[in-house]
Amino acid sequence: MEVISNPEPGKLNILALILRELFLKKGKSINVKRNFSVGIKAGKMASTLIFKEGLLEIKNGISDKTNCLIEGSLGTFLSLTSKSPFFPFFKGELKIRGNPLTLLHFLKIINSVLRSEK
Amino acid sequence: MTENEPSLPDIVVLPEKFEEVVEIVKIANEFKIPLVPFVTGNNVGGLTIPERGGIVMDMKRMKKIEVDEEDMYMVVEPGVTFGELKAYLDKNHPSLIYSYPLAPPYTSVLANALLDGLNNLSTRYGAMSEWIQGLEVVLPDGTVARIGGKAVSESWFSRAPLPDLCGLFISWQGTTGVVTKGALMLIPALPFRKRFLILTYTYSSAYNLIMKYSRMRTFDEIAGFSWVAGKMFFLRDGRIEKSNDDPEFMLFVEMSGNSEEEIKVKERLLKEVIKDMKGEVEEPLDVELMVKTFPEYSKFSEFPTTLDFLLDRGGGLTWIGSYGPGKRWVEGAEGGAKILKKYGFPPLLVARSMKEGHYQVLRFIIPFKRYDEEEKKRVRECLKSLAECLLDKGYVPYKMPSWLAPIVWERTDKGYLELMKKIKMAIDPYGIMNPGKLGLG
Numbered sequence: 001m002e003v004i005s006n007p008e009p010g011k012l013n014i015l016a017l018i019l020r021e022l023f024l025k026k027g028k029s030i031n032v033k034r035n036f037s038v039g040i041k042a043g044k045m046a047s048t049l050i051f052k053e054g055l056l057e058i059k060n061g062i063s064d065k066t067n068c069l070i071e072g073s074l075g076t077f078l079s080l081t082s083k084s085p086f087f088p089f090f091k092g093e094l095k096i097r098g099n100p101l102t103l104l105h106f107l108k109i110i111n112s113v114l115r116s117e118k
Numbered sequence: 119m120t121e122n123e124p125s126l127p128d129i130v131v132l133p134e135k136f137e138e139v140v141e142i143v144k145i146a147n148e149f150k151i152p153l154v155p156f157v158t159g160n161n162v163g164g165l166t167i168p169e170r171g172g173i174v175m176d177m178k179r180m181k182k183i184e185v186d187e188e189d190m191y192m193v194v195e196p197g198v199t200f201g202e203l204k205a206y207l208d209k210n211h212p213s214l215i216y217s218y219p220l221a222p223p224y225t226s227v228l229a230n231a232l233l234d235g236l237n238n239l240s241t242r243y244g245a246m247s248e249w250i251q252g253l254e255v256v257l258p259d260g261t262v263a264r265i266g267g268k269a270v271s272e273s274w275f276s277r278a279p280l281p282d283l284c285g286l287f288i289s290w291q292g293t294t295g296v297v298t299k300g301a302l303m304l305i306p307a308l309p310f311r312k313r314f315l316i317l318t319y320t321y322s323s324a325y326n327l328i329m330k331y332s333r334m335r336t337f338d339e340i341a342g343f344s345w346v347a348g349k350m351f352f353l354r355d356g357r358i359e360k361s362n363d364d365p366e367f368m369l370f371v372e373m374s375g376n377s378e379e380e381i382k383v384k385e386r387l388l389k390e391v392i393k394d395m396k397g398e399v400e401e402p403l404d405v406e407l408m409v410k411t412f413p414e415y416s417k418f419s420e421f422p423t424t425l426d427f428l429l430d431r432g433g434g435l436t437w438i439g440s441y442g443p444g445k446r447w448v449e450g451a452e453g454g455a456k457i458l459k460k461y462g463f464p465p466l467l468v469a470r471s472m473k474e475g476h477y478q479v480l481r482f483i484i485p486f487k488r489y490d491e492e493e494k495k496r497v498r499e500c501l502k503s504l505a506e507c508l509l510d511k512g513y514v515p516y517k518m519p520s521w522l523a524p525i526v527w528e529r530t531d532k533g534y535l536e537l538m539k540k541i542k543m544a545i546d547p548y549g550i551m552n553p554g555k556l557g558l559g
Binding site: 008009010011012013014016017018020021022025042043044045046060061073074075076078079114 | 317319345348349352353356357358359361362363364365397400401402403404407408410411412
């Protein structure tokens with residue numbers, strides 16, 4: 001999956017930069033066929049991931065048209081790598097708003113990215 | 119690496135034995151030849167640049183380490199580097215540890231202590247000179263002196279209780295003699311350790327947190343970077359800018375303990391403090407989790423800590439570091455950040471709470487294009503401006519480069535300066551030792 005950032009990477013906030021790094025390093029072999037967007041809010045920082053036609057666009061802030069929004073701490077978000085991806089949601093450490101089916105799809109992607117070696 | 123002008127020596131000598139050092143020093147003194155003690159030459163202030171030529175005495179072959187497990191100290195020669203020491207202790211004395219700097223593993227352990235460096239355990243113990251328990255020195259006339267308990271005893275157990283002469287060689291930048299051995303404190307290694315990263319949104323909230331944690335006397339390390347380091351880590355090249363919702367500061371807190379339960383209690387205490395700071399501070403992030411996701415992040419979690427990614431931006435790196443009062447830390451941090459921006463550099467700042475919050479570190483780092491003369495000129499002007507700002511806030515530069523000494527002495531107590539000059543004159547009347555440094559002739 002190709003990753004593009006808007007604005008240029010140097011202007012992305014740290015959350016967006018971490019997500020970009022994650023997908024650049026570990027998301028190469030992942031193919032996403034559906035088009036959707038997810039907003040992620042970690043504390044005060046926010047970014048949007050837009051999956052469109054096999055591309056991933058990363059932006060600062062939450063776009064109006066996101067299909068779902070995930071909210072929690074950066075630590076909890078990264079902890080998806082070591083636990084079941086649903087666990088933080090059940091515990092209330094990550095909150096979701098919007099379409100739950102999009103969330104499921106996104107969790108599947110993020111789980112393979114976080115567990116991927118490259 | 120540094121912006122300081124290079125200069126060549128007339129000769130380089132590489133002694134291996136103490137006796138060879140004594141002979142070299144005697145020859146330099148007899149023929150009044152400048153003598154510059156050198157180990158790895160990585161000090162960004164250019165403290166080992168032979169400004170007036172002469173002899174560079176490269177001590178990298180002097181690598182002996184002896185450890186006294188019972189009294190918990192080691193005696194090291196100048197050539198021992200942090201990487202070598204870590205490997206040696208891990209292999210031979212795993213029950214003991216030393217304190218490590220934010221510096222490459224090939225830097226000298228003894229030089230770091232003699233220059234009052236700041237290491238990961240400085241939050242508990244202060245600047246690294248506080249770890250010195252005794253020194254073996256060769257004075258410019260060839261006199262050899264052993265200072266500390268060792269002056270009388272067979273052991274280097276402490277600097278006390280004789281009149282403490284170690285200070286004649288600490289932060290003097292090799293201008294009073296050549297140190298051939300240093301006895302340095304070691305501390306017990308505790309089996310459990312954990313590191314957290316905490317993002318804060320203002321310098322003020324970073325400082326409040328630093329002081330709260332310092333006064334709890336619970337954590338081994340309380341230090342941090344401005345947002346710039348985080349972004350440079352994740353983006354190796356290109357211009358970086360702070361986004362509106364970016365945190366201003368990334369704080370590192372490290373804890374160690376005798377059991378997992380002790381770590382859990384400390385972790386709970388760590389988190390309790392920030393409950394009242396919601397909106398200003400993010401929840402602590404376990405560094406282990408970061409490392410698991412991004413293995414390169416281990417650079418921040420392992421010792422010696424290397425920040426080589428800062429060199430990716432043109433190969434040049436310099437900084438001005440200072441120690442000073444906590445009450446003016448925020449002003450200093452904000453003032454320095456403004457100056458860096460004014461000169462077109464990102465506001466890269468390092469902080470550390472020293473000696474359980476008794477004083478603080480303000481260190482501004484500038485990565486720059488090494489072969490761009492215009493940029494180097496801008497770096498020098500910026501450093502001067504930062505120095506004035508730090509001094510205005512009551513902060514005193516450590517490892518000060520030659521160009522900075524006159525600026526500092528301008529504001530220094532006259533009696534103190536007079537005493538320094540008298541000591542220098544008494545010990546090194548021909549001015550052969552690392553001439554030009556500290557503005558001492």
